[in-house]
Amino acid sequence: MKKFIxxxxxxxxxxxxxxxxxxxEYIRKxxxxxxxxxxxxxxxxKVALVSGGGSGHEPAHGGYVGxxxxxxxxxxNVFTSPTPDPILEAIKAVNGGAGVLLxxxxxxxxxxNFEMARDIAEMxxxxxxxxxxxxxxxxxxxxxxxxxxxxxxxxxxHKIAGAKAETGAGIKEIKATxxxxxxxxxxxxMALSPCIIPAAGKPNFTLLESEMEIGMGIHGEPGTHRxxxxxxxxxxxxxxxxxxxxxSLHAGDEVAVMINGLAATPLMELYIINRRVxxxxxxxxxxxxxxxxxxxxxxxxxxxxxVSILKLDDELKLLLDAEADTPAxxxx
Amino acid sequence: MVVNGxxxxxxxxxxxxxxxxxxLMLTELDAAxxxxxxxxxxxxxxxxxREKLKDDDGSDIGIILKKAGMALVSNVGGAAGPxxxxxxLKAGAVVEGKQTxxxxxxxxxxxxxxxxxxxxxxAEPKDKTMVDAxxxxxxxxxxxxxxxxxxxxxxxxxxxxxxxxxxxxxxxIARKGRASYLAERSIGHKDxxxxxxxxxxKTIFDELYGQESS
Numbered sequence: 001m002k003k004f005i006x007x008x009x010x011x012x013x014x015x016x017x018x019x020x021x022x023x024x025e026y027i028r029k030x031x032x033x034x035x036x037x038x039x040x041x042x043x044x045x046k047v048a049l050v051s052g053g054g055s056g057h058e059p060a061h062g063g064y065v066g067x068x069x070x071x072x073x074x075x076x077n078v079f080t081s082p083t084p085d086p087i088l089e090a091i092k093a094v095n096g097g098a099g100v101l102l103x104x105x106x107x108x109x110x111x112x113n114f115e116m117a118r119d120i121a122e123m124x125x126x127x128x129x130x131x132x133x134x135x136x137x138x139x140x141x142x143x144x145x146x147x148x149x150x151x152x153x154x155x156x157x158h159k160i161a162g163a164k165a166e167t168g169a170g171i172k173e174i175k176a177t178x179x180x181x182x183x184x185x186x187x188x189x190m191a192l193s194p195c196i197i198p199a200a201g202k203p204n205f206t207l208l209e210s211e212m213e214i215g216m217g218i219h220g221e222p223g224t225h226r227x228x229x230x231x232x233x234x235x236x237x238x239x240x241x242x243x244x245x246x247x248s249l250h251a252g253d254e255v256a257v258m259i260n261g262l263a264a265t266p267l268m269e270l271y272i273i274n275r276r277v278x279x280x281x282x283x284x285x286x287x288x289x290x291x292x293x294x295x296x297x298x299x300x301x302x303x304x305x306x307v308s309i310l311k312l313d314d315e316l317k318l319l320l321d322a323e324a325d326t327p328a329x330x331x332x
Numbered sequence: 333m334v335v336n337g338x339x340x341x342x343x344x345x346x347x348x349x350x351x352x353x354x355x356l357m358l359t360e361l362d363a364a365x366x367x368x369x370x371x372x373x374x375x376x377x378x379x380x381x382r383e384k385l386k387d388d389d390g391s392d393i394g395i396i397l398k399k400a401g402m403a404l405v406s407n408v409g410g411a412a413g414p415x416x417x418x419x420x421l422k423a424g425a426v427v428e429g430k431q432t433x434x435x436x437x438x439x440x441x442x443x444x445x446x447x448x449x450x451x452x453x454x455a456e457p458k459d460k461t462m463v464d465a466x467x468x469x470x471x472x473x474x475x476x477x478x479x480x481x482x483x484x485x486x487x488x489x490x491x492x493x494x495x496x497x498x499x500x501x502x503x504x505i506a507r508k509g510r511a512s513y514l515a516e517r518s519i520g521h522k523d524x525x526x527x528x529x530x531x532x533x534k535t536i537f538d539e540l541y542g543q544e545s546s
Contacts (some may be wrong), residue, residue, distance in 0.1 A: 112414035
């Protein structure tokens, strides 16, 4: 294992110290908890948004704390859900009296821990509700599985629900908007190489030099299948087939596109993927309103990418364009 | 069988050791179809339980179980933390204020714990989870108590049933948690949560009646 770390047990703590040192104008760390909160939290009268999950997906979610997005991010150990205690502390720290909406990615541990924190916060008289993001079309959504996983599409939920909260909307309206984003966004990823959880010290799966996994999750969960590496155009088309198959998109519809790098894939390759994604959307006469290419939800040092497509309407376009000022995501 | 608070704390203390001794086994079961941290997480959790109960005077069984539940919730993480935490909190709620518990109380505690696990995990029998061990154990305890068997026989029956439930998970397709993404590929592996559940129940029996009788 080759990594820039001091102690595998302290990677999250030390990362948070470094993040706060880098962005003191945006974020502060809650004393005694691995929670990053907006510097000026609680914003009185505004519904607060809290997200989080296991670490190792930076800039998700701490990088999205700031104006127009999250009020707090709860940072669990690498790839491990935080326990209810820090989630509860985050809720209390950012509650400005108008309630708190939790944005949770659909993983069994995350959902249970955030639900428990919500239950305790409600007993303490705080109005808390939550939404679960499940955008990954690689996984069958059936009653026989834990359901689809939440991946990079979550960043669209942060952006749009965050913008809605800034308008002074109530928690029910913001939840409705967040649910609209969730029902309109689909994503799928693929991986070229594994990643190494610092405490484990070895790769979490193996892929042959010539092999890749289509549909791999952001923690190295199995995807749909493995196959020999092909051209970027063929791979982009494969992801888009599966995404479009699952969306009701018609000629003339407008979308936002996110090409997300899992950390070890150069921007050059992400742009090559984006080129083909745009071609496919154009062939289907779908209008591209906005494109985001970069690292939004990574997986330690994994090589790979995901594509997310969000179907837009007037409300979502307005909120996507609204000001956001956070360490990792800015719309001016 | 009558257990007071002091004995309960001893049992919980022993569970921390037994989980530690079986850490690798639990982690390996989990690694096959989950994310491979169950043993490590459970060991951390029960050591936190031990720490939290160190100065407890043992006067209220309900409070002991609540403290244990909170320690598990705060320290286990993943899905097992909320599940075991809820189980202990729910078990504690039905014996609040009691200085001692008997085998009838144990049945109530197990029933309440199982309800808590199902509620928290939205799980049902045959989903290949700890519910499969817990449900079998509760049914066996219930039948033995109803048939007027001795507490020792009843708890032994519950332990055996939990292990049967654990064995049964081997042939099941996982429907909850990360293992569910493997669908048919989850067949052939036992569920790690069912394994830790059976192990905890067995430790309770061993502490009450001695290992040789199990």
